[in-house]
Amino acid sequence: MSLRLLRNATVLLPTGLQDGTDVRLDGGVIDRTGSGLPSGGAAVQDATGLIVAPGFIDVHVHGAAGAMCEQAEPAGLERISATLARFGVTGFVATVATLPRDTLHAAVGAIGALVGSEPGARILGIHLEGPYLSPWRAGAQVGRWMRTPSIEEFDSLLDAAGGRIRLMTVAPELEGALPFVAAVRDRDVTVALGHTNATQEEMMLGVEAGATHVTHLFNAMGALHHREPGGVGVALTTDTLSVELICDGHHLAPRTVDLVWRCKPADKVVLVSDAVGALGMPDGDYEMFGVRCTIADGAVRLQDNGRLAGSCSSLDRAVRNLRRWLPDVPLARILRAASSAPAAVIGETDAGEIVEGRSADLVLLDSDLNVVETIVHGATVWKR
Numbered sequence: 001m002s003l004r005l006l007r008n009a010t011v012l013l014p015t016g017l018q019d020g021t022d023v024r025l026d027g028g029v030i031d032r033t034g035s036g037l038p039s040g041g042a043a044v045q046d047a048t049g050l051i052v053a054p055g056f057i058d059v060h061v062h063g064a065a066g067a068m069c070e071q072a073e074p075a076g077l078e079r080i081s082a083t084l085a086r087f088g089v090t091g092f093v094a095t096v097a098t099l100p101r102d103t104l105h106a107a108v109g110a111i112g113a114l115v116g117s118e119p120g121a122r123i124l125g126i127h128l129e130g131p132y133l134s135p136w137r138a139g140a141q142v143g144r145w146m147r148t149p150s151i152e153e154f155d156s157l158l159d160a161a162g163g164r165i166r167l168m169t170v171a172p173e174l175e176g177a178l179p180f181v182a183a184v185r186d187r188d189v190t191v192a193l194g195h196t197n198a199t200q201e202e203m204m205l206g207v208e209a210g211a212t213h214v215t216h217l218f219n220a221m222g223a224l225h226h227r228e229p230g231g232v233g234v235a236l237t238t239d240t241l242s243v244e245l246i247c248d249g250h251h252l253a254p255r256t257v258d259l260v261w262r263c264k265p266a267d268k269v270v271l272v273s274d275a276v277g278a279l280g281m282p283d284g285d286y287e288m289f290g291v292r293c294t295i296a297d298g299a300v301r302l303q304d305n306g307r308l309a310g311s312c313s314s315l316d317r318a319v320r321n322l323r324r325w326l327p328d329v330p331l332a333r334i335l336r337a338a339s340s341a342p343a344a345v346i347g348e349t350d351a352g353e354i355v356e357g358r359s360a361d362l363v364l365l366d367s368d369l370n371v372v373e374t375i376v377h378g379a380t381v382w383k384r
Contacts, residue, residue, distance in 0.1 A: 002027060003042035004378060009052040009364075012339075014353055017332050023052055025360040028377035032356060047364065050372060054339035054352050055090025055361035056315045059167060060127060060215065060244055060272035062095045064279040068288060069094040070103075072110035078119055083280050085120030085382040087314035088371040090361035091343075091351050092121050093167055095274075098130030098138075098145045101153065108161040115164060120374070120381045122361070124348055125166030128157065129215065132180070133195035134171040139220035140291065140302055140309035141195070149180035158187065165189055166346040169215045171196035172206030185210035190346055192244075195220045196231050203234040207241065213345050216274055217243040217260065219251055219308075236263040242345050244272045245337075247321045248313035250299040254325035261329060270345055271318045271338045276300055278312035320369045 004025040011021040011033060022037040023030065062069055064083035067076030077094070084092055094111045096104065108126055115123045132150075135143030149170060158165050168184050169192045170177055181191050193206050194215025214235040224232040235243050236259075243264060245257060251274075261269060273279070276288050278300045285303070286293050288310070292303040300309045315338050322334045343352025350359045360378040363371060374382040 002378070003031075003040060005037060005039050005042040005044045006047045006052055006362075006364075007044055009047035009050050011354060012051070012053040012332055012335050014355065017051070021052075023354060023362070025375075025378045028360050028379070030354060030356055030358050030360050033354060049367065051335075051365040051367075051369075052354070053335045053363050053365060054354055055363045055374065055376065056088045056319075056338040057091045057124065057342040057348070057352055058084065058089050058273050058275075058315050059093040059270065059342045059345055060095050060129070061092050061275050062097065062310055063277035063288070064275055066277045066281055066286075068277045069096050069111060070099060070107050072103075072107040074110060074114055077111060077114045077123075081118040081123070082120040082381075084314075085374045085376070086280075086371065088316045088363035088365070088374055089121045089314075090363065090374060090376045091124040091348070093125045093127040093346060094123050095127040095129050098133060098141045100145055104131065105157060105160045108157050108165065112160070112162040112164045115162075120376065122376060123164075124351070125164050125346055126161050127167040127169070128165060129169045130195070132170045132174060132177065134173065134197050136197045137171070137195045137220045137222070139195060140293075140307060142291070148174055149176045151180055151183045154180070154184060158189075167192060167213070169194040170206070170211070171198065172209070172211065173198045173202040178205055178209045181206055181209035181211055188347070193231065197222050198231050200229045200234055203231045204238075207234070207238060212240060212242065213270075214241055214243045216246050216251070216272065218256065219246065236260065239265050239268065242268040242270050242341065244270050244274075245318075246272060246274045246311055246313075247318040247325075248273075248298065248311045249321060250308060251311065257322070258326060261326060266333055267336065267341050267344060269337045270341045271315060271322070272342070273313055273315050273318065274310045275312060275314065276310035278310070279314060281312065316369065316371050323369060
């Protein structure tokens with residue numbers, strides 16, 4: 001196996017950012033970290049002035065470069081993988097919105113079949129953002145395709161995906177949702193609560209049934225009220241829940257993001273892109289989720305009502321936005337929100353941290369947090 005040594009970088013280790021540190025890679029694995037490591041025949045790369053961080057992990061991304069995970073097209077999934085690598089993403093959970101039954105089965109089957117042959121970012125699993133959601137909080141999804149939870153349908157999807165479903169978003173107030181949540185957790189799949197009109201009580205019942213995550217907090221859910229905290233209040237005050245934030249400058253105000261960072265434990269804030277096929281595409285009119293959308297001014301909106309329809313932003317931009325919005329938050333914590341925190345959501349133990357023996361999935365950043373290089377399994381898949 002080939003040896004590679006990244007020399008004299010600022011490295012994000014589990015203990016924090018460490019200056020003057022080397023990272024040695026043995027094939028696709030992190031071999032050692034430390035200062036002044038012997039090259040031992042490794043190809044040496046001077047990383048002076050760069051930050052070496054765990055590769056970004058996006059647990060909520062629908063598409064990029066004009067392709068959508070929902071389309072079940074291998075060539076499109078390959079474009080998504082390659083495009084995400086440009087933005088420092090080394091692993092992603094391919095997210096599929098609400099679809100009719102047969103179309104949904106085809107999508108998860110196509111995603112599962114591509115695992116292992118991705119040209120860029122690795123597919124770490126599948127996120128089903130539906131179909132068991134509240135049509136009252138459909139967001140940009142198609143409400144008429146939403147349905148009550150069915151463990152029989154879920155098991156069929158799990159089989160079609162080759163067991164690769166790792167995250168499932170459910171509205172806890174739906175009929176049958178609570179036993180469904182418990183059954184999905186019994187299958188070692190993380191359950192998120194989202195696209196929901198749940199009351200505080202309904203949300204807490206979902207947590208008690210086994211949900212541990214909240215999909216794009218504040219978006220597509222009831223607003224916080226001082227007498228009925230609802231889903232937002234429960235998410236902010238329940239330490240066991242991790243929460244997703246879309247920090248593209250359109251979905252959430254910076255002060256709202258600040259509120260979340262003040263409320264949540266350090267490892268429970270997860271940056272996501274919620275990007276759709278608009279990521280990497282020029283402004284214009286497109287069709288996504290079966291509806292007409294417009295990309296303009298850094299946002300994707302439905303043509304008929306102007307509602308946001310996912311994002312056209314990337315995870316590295318979310319990191320830079322957070323650094324700008326919250327300058328007092330340690331950089332290490334911001335970077336972990338895009339790496340180790342999302343890895344923990346799906347129970348991923350082979351990525352998300354720079355630790356000996358883990359997969360060599362890394363992102364190299366300059367001082368302005370722009371991506372310089374993306375490394376997956378020890379191999380460069382994108383370089384500036």
